[in-house]
Amino acid sequence: MSDVSNGPDFAKTPLVPAIAQDHASGVVLMLAYxxxxxxxxxxxxxxxCYYSRSRKKLWRKGEESGNxxxxxxxxxxxxxxxxxxxVNQIGGAACHEGFKSCFFRRLENDDLKVVAERVFDPxxxxxx
Amino acid sequence: MSDVSNGPDFAKTPLVPAIAQDHASGVVLMLAYxxxxxxxxxxxxxxxCYYSRSRKKLWRKGEESGNxxxxxxxxxxxxxxxxxxxVNQIGGAACHEGFKSCFFRRLENDDLKVVAERVFDPxxxxxx
Numbered sequence: 646m647s648d649v650s651n652g653p654d655f656a657k658t659p660l661v662p663a664i665a666q667d668h669a670s671g672v673v674l675m676l677a678y679x680x681x682x683x684x685x686x687x688x689x690x691x692x693x694c695y696y697s698r699s700r701k702k703l704w705r706k707g708e709e710s711g712n713x714x715x716x717x718x719x720x721x722x723x724x725x726x727x728x729x730x731x732v733n734q735i736g737g738a739a740c741h742e743g744f745k746s747c748f749f750r751r752l753e754n755d756d757l758k759v760v761a762e763r764v765f766d767p768x769x770x771x772x773x
Numbered sequence: 774m775s776d777v778s779n780g781p782d783f784a785k786t787p788l789v790p791a792i793a794q795d796h797a798s799g800v801v802l803m804l805a806y807x808x809x810x811x812x813x814x815x816x817x818x819x820x821x822c823y824y825s826r827s828r829k830k831l832w833r834k835g836e837e838s839g840n841x842x843x844x845x846x847x848x849x850x851x852x853x854x855x856x857x858x859x860v861n862q863i864g865g866a867a868c869h870e871g872f873k874s875c876f877f878r879r880l881e882n883d884d885l886k887v888v889a890e891r892v893f894d895p896x897x898x899x900x901x
Contacts (some may be wrong), residue, residue, distance in 0.1 A: 652880055662790050664801060671799025673792060676855045688880070693884055707884040711861040720876035720888075723868055725806045748848035752780055754814070760848075 653660045655681040660696060660715035665706075665739060668717040674677040674739035675747040677704070679728060691716045693730055712736035717731070738764035783809040786854040788824060793867060796845040796859035802867035804897040805832070807856060819844045821858055823854075838898045840864035866892035869899070 653661045660678040668737065672771055677695040683703055686694040693714035697704035707713030714732040719733045721728050740747040743763035781789045788806040805823040807815065811831055814822040818887055821842035825832035835841030840861040849856050868875040871891035879888045 648862065662804060664792055666801055672859050673794055673801065676792065676850065677789060720878060721878055722804065722872050722875040723842045723872075724875070727875070729801050735780070737802070742851050744851075747850040747852070749850055749851070752847045752849060 647687050651686065652678075652723050652725070652729060654725040655684070660698065661728055663693075663695065663728040663730055665693065665714055665730050665734075667734055669733075669753055672746055673748060674714075674722070674732070674734060676744070677706075684728070687716060688719070693732060705734060706739075708741065710737055710741070712770075714759075717735070736765070741767060743767045744769070780853070781807075781812065781849050781856060783812070784851040788826065789854055789856055791821075791823065791856040791858055791862050793821065793840055793858050793862075795862055795873075797861075801876060802842075802860070802862060802873070804835075810854070816842060816847070821860060834867075834869070835863060838864065838869070838893075840866055840898075845867070864893070869895060871895045871898070880888055 655661065660680055660718060662676055663679045664676050665674040681698040683694045683696045693716060694708045695704040695706060697718055713735045716732040717733055738745050740749065743765045744761045745760065745764055749761040751754065783789065785895065788808055790804055791798050791807045793802040806826060808824040810823045811822045814831065821834045821844060823832040823834060830836050841863045844858055845861055846859040868877065871893045872889045872890065873892055876891040
């Protein structure tokens with residue numbers, strides 16, 4: 646196994662938040678979590694793998710929808726407890742609700758606005 | 774108090790990760806956390822306030838360095854457990870180590886590279 650002393654400190658933070666950002670547009674697509682296994686798989690394969698806290702297992706982003714995330718660059722922060730992954734988002738949409746970004750709702754004076762248009766229809770992509 | 778039923782679900786996630794992104798350049802500056810009090814203060818003042826997990830109190834970003842973050846837009850995600858705040862970063866640097874972004878180290882085959890230049894010298898900014 647490779648040395649991760651230069652990466653996130655999983656001993657301190659077993660589930661590290663990972664921000665996925667579109668490498669070309671700079672749009673912040675989503676935030677999910679990586680455990681050390683997911684992080685190592687992401688480094689090894691060049692495809693983003695998260696750890697699903699609800700399903701309690703590795704979550705190979707796009708395994709169901711096909712909307713995988715190809716790693717272009719990966720950064721970690723000054724506290725070694727957050728990752729930033731610049732990705733090529735296949736399919737153009739990261740959000741399971743069919744939006745490019747999971748951050749499609751803008752807060753305005755405690756109100757909200759949906760500010761994006763769906764890229765795909767979830768019902769068509771997730772057959773369940 | 775205003776209704777936050779349209780915002781993050783602090784009952785489910787008492788400490789919501791908040792991504793700060795430069796509103797003009799799209800650079801992801803940092804990730805920190807907000808509890809409900811920090812979130813409400815941020816909405817009310819238009820200046821980003823986090824909750825410091827280490828100091829266990831509100832952290833008005835820039836209160837020591839002067840490098841405050843002015844809110845331009847605020848979004849929350851499909852799971853209502855993450856915030857994205859587009860900010861105007863006063864002083865040009867969000868990181869306490871003097872870099873524009875806390876994500877100044879790029880991972881390359883488990884190696885790392887510092888890919889940014891310091892904007893300020895921490896020793897000059899933090900008098901301690």
